[in-house]
Amino acid sequence: MVAESALAIVVVNYGSSKLLERNLVPVSDALPGAAVYVVDNRSSESEAVRVSSLAARHGWTALLQQGNTGFGIGVNIGVEAARAAGRTRFLLINPDATIDAGSAQRLLAAxxxxxxxxxxxxxxxxxxxTWSxxxxxxxxxxxxxGRAWARRNPxxxxxxxxxxAVLMINEAAWNAVGGFDDDYFLYWEDVDFSLRVEDAGGALVLAEDARAVHDEGGTQGIGDPDVHAKSPVYYYYNVRNRMLLAQKLLGPETARRWDASSVSAAREVLLRGGRRQLLRPWRPLxxxxxxWRDGRRIARRSSGA
Structure with missing residues (x-):
């Protein structure tokens, strides 16, 4: 059994100190042997102060960035700090997610x-x-x-x-692929990471006896109670990064095929925010x-056009 002293909990924060207080504090309290690294992608000076104060009170390491580096780079910063301190198992967890000690131990065993x-x-x-x-x-x-669709389409x-959102990585997997790809900024970097781990001979394991809770969208709403859209950042990178992954990992033929369905794919992403947002459509659209435009540019670059 991997000792808890090998574990680092890595959280990338952007303007979510209230979520850290609500969710990360009980996780870190339940895993006292783990080291906690909070990478704060700066949203404001006051938020950085709040993160620093939380870290000081709870014994975390706050890694304060001067700007918003995005999720993948933030993860890389946190994991490399943990590796420098001798940690070899890395639990990535979103500010809007929680996990109990027993489930974390089952992930460690996996x-x-x-x-x-x-x-x-x-x-x-x-x-x-079930969210994931x-x-x-x-x-x-x-x-x-999700899994239900896969069962219907074997x-x-x-x-x-x-x-x-909640992911346990051992050092061998991290070394095999060199961490997260910096180019995604937000979204699809976990898809990219998973595919590269498998391509490098690693295994992806769903620990069915482990449970976590994720309040999806806690960090990506637009702050208007009457319009339940996601943020413009959510829409932009979800649409663009689909094509970035095709170009990086799957080759020009796949990129061309995905480009052909790019309009319907973009529409699907837009509708994740619900139809009421279309009463005020300009930001999401x-x-x-x-x-979509930048994804098409990536597709043309992949095909050599």
């Missing part, structure tokens, strides 16, 4: 040994519904789906991936259009 392994729990939302039990990427069109050409 990544035991010298082989590269990445493990995730079954993740529920605040109402107890592993995912698949449909290679035909770049759409992503012959579809897919690749498995695990969400970065502009972000989706920019993501």
């Amino acid at each position: 990544v035991e040994g010298d082989a590269p392994v990445v493990a995730a729990p079954v993740i529920e939302d605040g109402a107890g519904r 039990a592993g995912h698949v990427l449909d290679l035909r069109d770049g759409s992503t789906h 012959h579809a050409p897919v690749r498995r991936w695990l969400t970065g 502009r972000a989706v259009w920019r993501g």
Whole structure:
């Protein structure tokens, strides 16, 4: 059994100190042997002060950035700080997620040994519904789906991936791929990471006996109670990064195929924020259009056009 003293908890924060206080404090209290690293992607001076104060009170390490580096770079900063301190197991967890000690120990057991392994729990939302039990990427069109869809479509050409919302990584897996890809900024970097771990001979494990809770969107709403859209950042990078992954990992033929369905894919991302947002459409529509435009540029670059 991997000792808790090998564990580092890495959280990338952006303007979410209240969520850290609500969610990360009980996680760190439940795992007293773990080291906690909070990478604060600066949203404001006052937020940096709050993160520093939380870290001082609870014995965390606050890694204060001068700007917003994005999720992947933030993870890399936190994990490398943990590695420098001798930690060899890394639990990534979002500010809006929690996990109990027993489930964290089951994830640790899942990544035991010298082989590269990445493990995730079954993740529920605040109402107890399954939010994530592993995912698949449909290679035909770049759409992503959950386990239920995969069971209904057993012959579809897919690749498995695990969400970065709650993810346990051992040092062998980290070394095998060199961490997260900096180019994504936000979204799809966990899909990219999962595919590269498998391509490097590593294993992706869904620990069905481990549970976590994720209040999805706690850090990406637009702050208007009457319009339940995601933020423009959410729309832009979800649309753009689909094509970035195709270009980086899957080749020009796949990029061309995904580009052909890019309009319907962008529409699907937009509708994740609900239809009421379309009463005030310009912010979400502009972000989706920019993501679609830049994704098409990536597709043309991939095909040499």
